[in-house]
Amino acid sequence: MTAILPEGEMPIIQVRGLRNQFGEQIIHDNLDLDVRRGEIIGVVGGSGTGKSVLMRSIIGLQTPTAGEIEVLGENMVGRSEDEAKNIRRRWGILFQNGALFSTLTVAENVQVPIREYFPFIKGDLLNEIASYKIAMSGLPAEAGNKYPSELSGGMRKRAGLARALALDPELLFLDEPTAGLDPIGAQAFDQLILNLRERLDLTVFLITHDLDSLYAICDRVAVLADKRVIAVDTIDRLLQLDHPWIQEYFNGPRGRAAAAA
Secondary structure (H helix, E strand, C coil): CCCCCCCCCCCCEEEEEEEEEECCEEEEEEEEEEECCCCEEEEEECCCCCHHHHHHHHCCCCCCCEEEEEECCEECCCCCHHHHHHHHCCEEEECCCCCCCCCCCHHHHHHHHHHHHCCCCCHHHHHHHHHHHHHHCCCCHHHHHCCHHHCCHHHHHHHHHHHHCCCCCCEEEEECCCCCCCHHHHHHHHHHHHHHHHHHCCEEEEECCCHHHHHHHCCEEEEEECCEEEEEECHHHHCCCCCHHHHHHHHCHHHHHHHHC
């Protein structure tokens, strides 16, 4: 159940003694977490437990008050922007609302990170790469010429995913990717993530409250409570713990329905 892997197993993400504090409010205190290469790990917790703050700390958008974070074997705390940039090109991020540039088409959105990291790629090759990433995300080819405002919520999620895949990442961070989707759309998105993990050998860090997603695609689930990660394991083994939040979350009506499905 520990958040730390056995000795000798090298994690792709390693967090030790993390503390995040905003004024008098302590979000995380002495938080540890290891993520295995190639797994899909779900991160769950009640409101205010700092799921997104944890992700932002790992990817360098939030400077922790204390602690150490290593991603892909590289220290992420106190790095210069240039140093961090070289690491960040090795992962992709899908934020909860897609975070697409509204004045750019889907194809142009996908091209943004490519232009930033590989400015020598231009013209037809740039367009071809963008088209390939759009197809990988499950969008039709014609979606590339549309603006975010012309897309449904589910299509915007997939457009954001296409941009997250633009640089062929080793790591994929997903923040509530199925939020706002209908059950059929959410199930299709879950299956897409599973397929991409297998095809691209991805490691996926998934923040979600969607119990169906947790049961369907996650190898392990990390539970945030009491300002730290209290356990990381399969859902079956988490259910053996007597922590009240875990029992309420996984054994409530929705949890039982997801387990049955």
